[in-house]
Amino acid sequence: MAPRSTSQRTAPELHAPHPLPDPVMAVRRLTKIYGSGDMAVRALDEINVDIERGRFTAIMGPSGSGKSTFMHCLAGFESITSGSVRLDDVEIAGMSQRALTKLRRNRVGFIFQSFNLIPTLSAAENIRLPQDIAHAKVDEDRFAAVVDALNLRDRLSHRPAELSGGQQQRVACARALMQNPTVLFADEPTGNLDSRSTEQVLSYLRRAVDDFGQTVVMVTHEAQAAAYADTVLFLTDGRVVAQLDDPSQGDVLDALAALDPHAGEERA
Numbered sequence: 001m002a003p004r005s006t007s008q009r010t011a012p013e014l015h016a017p018h019p020l021p022d023p024v025m026a027v028r029r030l031t032k033i034y035g036s037g038d039m040a041v042r043a044l045d046e047i048n049v050d051i052e053r054g055r056f057t058a059i060m061g062p063s064g065s066g067k068s069t070f071m072h073c074l075a076g077f078e079s080i081t082s083g084s085v086r087l088d089d090v091e092i093a094g095m096s097q098r099a100l101t102k103l104r105r106n107r108v109g110f111i112f113q114s115f116n117l118i119p120t121l122s123a124a125e126n127i128r129l130p131q132d133i134a135h136a137k138v139d140e141d142r143f144a145a146v147v148d149a150l151n152l153r154d155r156l157s158h159r160p161a162e163l164s165g166g167q168q169q170r171v172a173c174a175r176a177l178m179q180n181p182t183v184l185f186a187d188e189p190t191g192n193l194d195s196r197s198t199e200q201v202l203s204y205l206r207r208a209v210d211d212f213g214q215t216v217v218m219v220t221h222e223a224q225a226a227a228y229a230d231t232v233l234f235l236t237d238g239r240v241v242a243q244l245d246d247p248s249q250g251d252v253l254d255a256l257a258a259l260d261p262h263a264g265e266e267r268a
């Protein structure tokens with residue numbers, strides 16, 4: 001599945017994020033400050049945004065703008081300094097570490113740039129690991145559907161070292177999808193992949209949204225990757241400054257240039 005092309009469409013407009021009727025996540029005045037006193041860093045500054053259910057949201061912004069911090073606060077990996085983050089009916093702000101661990105286990109999936117697979121386990125064992133750790137029964141129908149959707153059936157007995165980077169990331173996707181998470185977060189999931197594997201992993205994430213109704217939130221630096229998403233949120237200095245819906249790669253590049261005229265110089 002290819003990202004949207006620029007041909008024969010008028011460019012969508014950048015707009016401020018607006019509240020949604022039934023968001024899977026509602027973020028209000030989210031502030032995250034690292035450290036204190038002279039050393040304090042305001043990484044997130046009163047963010048207000050809703051994440052749409054069953055859709056693919058990309059988060060973009062310059063280095064240090066707060067993308068990873070934002071995603072880690074949404075996923076319950078980071079404590080929140082102030083404000084509110086609701087995942088469906090659950091308030092994450094102020095949760096105990098124990099409650100956050102439970103939330104991460106039961107409601108949230110995460111895919112990292114570094115795959116995070118167990119090297120001594122086969123692909124199948126890695127995919128089943130969260131259920132095995134929880135002594136939960138693996139839903140074999142879902143396992144079959146996820147393995148087929150990610151085209152991993154003939155790789156199930158292989159260990160991570162025997163798989164390509166793209167295949168390893170697909171195993172990580174499968175493991176996350178097996179948890180049937182309310183939201184699947186992906187932090188630069190294609191950062192370590194070549195262009196062909198990048199396209200495959202992004203296509204599979206897109207399919208997780210289209211075929212499984214999965215909500216996906218992904219941090220990326222790549223306009224090409226963001227073009228697979230339904231919505232792109234742009235962060236600058238810890239704030240969500242703009243939103244772009246149904247973007248092509250060209251739209252994303254135009255938006256990045258409009259929001260940061262020096263972005264091209266940094267990339268060059």
Ligand SMILES: Nc1ncnc2c1ncn2[C@@H]1O[C@H](COP(=O)(O)OP(=O)(O)OP(=O)(O)O)[C@@H](O)[C@H]1O
Binds near residue numbers: 034068
């Ligand atoms: N643990 C920490 N302690 C102190 N400051 C931190 C910590 N983590 C992040 N920061 C600071 O918070 C700000 C946002 O960082 P963050 O990693 O979220 O940005 P980012 O947009 O994901 O950056 P990049 O694209 O470079 O990965 C930066 O100024 C960063 O230096």
